[in-house]
Amino acid sequence: MYAYNEFDQKFVRQRVSQFREQIEKRLNGSLSEEEFRTLRLMNGLYLQLHAYMLRIAIPYGSLNSDQMRKFAYIADRWDKGYGHFTTRQNIQFNWPKLENVADILDALADVNMHAIQTSGNCVRNVTADHFSGASIDEIEDPRPSAELLRQWSTDHPQFQYLPRKFKIAITGSPNDRAVVKAHDIGLRILRNQQGEVGYQVIIGGGLGRSPFVGHTIREFLPKADLLPYIEAILQVYNLGGRRDNKYKARIKILVHETGIEEITRRVEENFKLQKSEFQKPSDKLIAAIEKRFLAPDFEQSTYENFEAERSESPQFDIFVKRNIADHRRENYAIVTVSLKNIGQTPGDATSEQMRVLADIAQRFSHDELRISHEQNIILPHVQKRHLPEVYKLLQAADLASANIGLISDIIACPGMDYCALATARSIPVAKDISRRFDELKLEHEIGDIKLKISGCINACGHHHLGHIGILGLEKGGIENYQITLGGAADLTMAIGKRAGRGFSAEELLPAIERLIGAYLDLRTSREEVFLSSLKRLGHSPFIEALYPKKESQNVA
Amino acid sequence: MARAFVTKIVTANDLLVGDAVYLTSSNLWSRDFHEAKICLNEDEATRLLDSTNFHQHHIVGAYLADVAARDGRPVELLHFREKFRTKGPSNYFHGKQEFNNQQGVA
Numbered sequence A: 001m002y003a004y005n006e007f008d009q010k011f012v013r014q015r016v017s018q019f020r021e022q023i024e025k026r027l028n029g030s031l032s033e034e035e036f037r038t039l040r041l042m043n044g045l046y047l048q049l050h051a052y053m054l055r056i057a058i059p060y061g062s063l064n065s066d067q068m069r070k071f072a073y074i075a076d077r078w079d080k081g082y083g084h085f086t087t088r089q090n091i092q093f094n095w096p097k098l099e100n101v102a103d104i105l106d107a108l109a110d111v112n113m114h115a116i117q118t119s120g121n122c123v124r125n126v127t128a129d130h131f132s133g134a135s136i137d138e139i140e141d142p143r144p145s146a147e148l149l150r151q152w153s154t155d156h157p158q159f160q161y162l163p164r165k166f167k168i169a170i171t172g173s174p175n176d177r178a179v180v181k182a183h184d185i186g187l188r189i190l191r192n193q194q195g196e197v198g199y200q201v202i203i204g205g206g207l208g209r210s211p212f213v214g215h216t217i218r219e220f221l222p223k224a225d226l227l228p229y230i231e232a233i234l235q236v237y238n239l240g241g242r243r244d245n246k247y248k249a250r251i252k253i254l255v256h257e258t259g260i261e262e263i264t265r266r267v268e269e270n271f272k273l274q275k276s277e278f279q280k281p282s283d284k285l286i287a288a289i290e291k292r293f294l295a296p297d298f299e300q301s302t303y304e305n306f307e308a309e310r311s312e313s314p315q316f317d318i319f320v321k322r323n324i325a326d327h328r329r330e331n332y333a334i335v336t337v338s339l340k341n342i343g344q345t346p347g348d349a350t351s352e353q354m355r356v357l358a359d360i361a362q363r364f365s366h367d368e369l370r371i372s373h374e375q376n377i378i379l380p381h382v383q384k385r386h387l388p389e390v391y392k393l394l395q396a397a398d399l400a401s402a403n404i405g406l407i408s409d410i411i412a413c414p415g416m417d418y419c420a421l422a423t424a425r426s427i428p429v430a431k432d433i434s435r436r437f438d439e440l441k442l443e444h445e446i447g448d449i450k451l452k453i454s455g456c457i458n459a460c461g462h463h464h465l466g467h468i469g470i471l472g473l474e475k476g477g478i479e480n481y482q483i484t485l486g487g488a489a490d491l492t493m494a495i496g497k498r499a500g501r502g503f504s505a506e507e508l509l510p511a512i513e514r515l516i517g518a519y520l521d522l523r524t525s526r527e528e529v530f531l532s533s534l535k536r537l538g539h540s541p542f543i544e545a546l547y548p549k550k551e552s553q554n555v556a
Numbered sequence B: 001m002a003r004a005f006v007t008k009i010v011t012a013n014d015l016l017v018g019d020a021v022y023l024t025s026s027n028l029w030s031r032d033f034h035e036a037k038i039c040l041n042e043d044e045a046t047r048l049l050d051s052t053n054f055h056q057h058h059i060v061g062a063y064l065a066d067v068a069a070r071d072g073r074p075v076e077l078l079h080f081r082e083k084f085r086t087k088g089p090s091n092y093f094h095g096k097q098e099f100n101n102q103q104g105v106a
């Protein structure tokens, strides 16, 4: 499991005490907000609509039970008894008071956690496949690479003032669960023809105002070259990235305006220069990192009780079908715990639920938990024989919704219920949609679908990548929602296309219902999921459902 | 023709808690927008906003918000974002709405 080295410990404690002083200075008036703002953002502290918000990095989405319990403690002691898990594998507390923030950060440091580099124009929290170290399709656990990148980028003197923030994601398996093509740099671990392990390097992907699918800049990068190569990319970006316009400052715009061929040339040239001089991490360091991520001591076990429970309890069977993924050990399973109960806020967990999850992880999942970018929590290593018991414990904590991958498993950003940048709310939209399709008892009938909602063009809710995407905007003084169709977040990544004019909050739910109704009518069978129908038929029949003729006549 | 001026009040976030506060005619900050001083023209609004430069140890990020006013008092914030700021989020009963009842504010 991930642990800090001594350098991190000292560094984090120092940063906390430094920030404590800065807060005191702000409170006694010797620091202006202008001076303080950068400092608080560097420590993950934002000012939102109703309160401050503290964003805490969960490196590559991995944490242990002590860390989860600490979140619960913070939620109870200094916040309002819950936390919000984000699409960046962070946790956000929505109600900290300025005077308590240093205490919260100290409490986090006790369990090797912090909020550094969750904001600002630096390399942000490196995200990874949430099934890392567990999934059956994995070539190699991506977390040692992510950790190497974290250590290299933390406080890197050259890269604290990049033109803009910089996000890296990594996956170790051919099935991309880390959305690598939507990041400044995306890394895919793969094997070349000789069987050596290395990385496919993808750059210039991103969402937001100008969404782009990333380009492959290197088909195969030997493992040992990771840091000098990434450093070469960042140098090219640091020099060439625009600083005159914040909306054009991300590397995706540099790649788009300069062309991938030219960027590749610059990076490769720079890399050649770098490579010989670059001080590579020692073998000792790499070995030490790898050791921390060694697989736990998996046990041998049989699981007749699991099969028996499946045939006895249809409810449990549905849970297994929706929420369980194959583990690399045959007698184990990966459990995805849904934070998307019907009618609730996507990604929120109460302190009590956090404690239950921590206890389950400690007893049944080799003390490991993961946060997914889809705002759910993963128990990565549960023996099948324990699944019936784990299911009961989850049920008792209201954590057993069997809806992974269904229409209620919605990604939604905080939107205008919290976020100061929002143009509309997203949480009530998510709640309404999940409630409605639950009432109609259609969720399982509809089957696999990705619905994603953002409260502004920044796209934290990945709406561009939803099979159905919803973007909340403002039009004429009211909230207005634009629908996009056909996005995808996996390796076939696609940016959804706008269907047409936006909908008011009242019109939106009926529009989504018509859209889903059209799908149910048009699909060839239950096996044809929403996205497949959309691909087979094109967008027109779905657009017709969204904007029925009668309506257009009325408007005309 | 110049656009008609919309009555404004000055709002900001409280430094300690971070919630919405409003500048009153006694030059203090209230959590209730009904108590805010209204500005009836551009000059007044600019002057009042500038005056908040001296309040930086109490508040963060002052700006002007449009209101409807009656009898010299604000009765309604016009933008939905500003309405949300007077209550709190819609998903939990947190923020101002938790306390509004005690303060007798709708």
Ligand code: SF4
Pocket (backbone or CB within 6 Å): A413, A414, A415, A416, A419, A420, A421, A422, A423, A454, A455, A456, A457, A458, A459, A460, A461
């Ligand atoms: S998408 Fe916009 S509204 Fe949603 S969290 Fe991001 S910045 Fe805020």
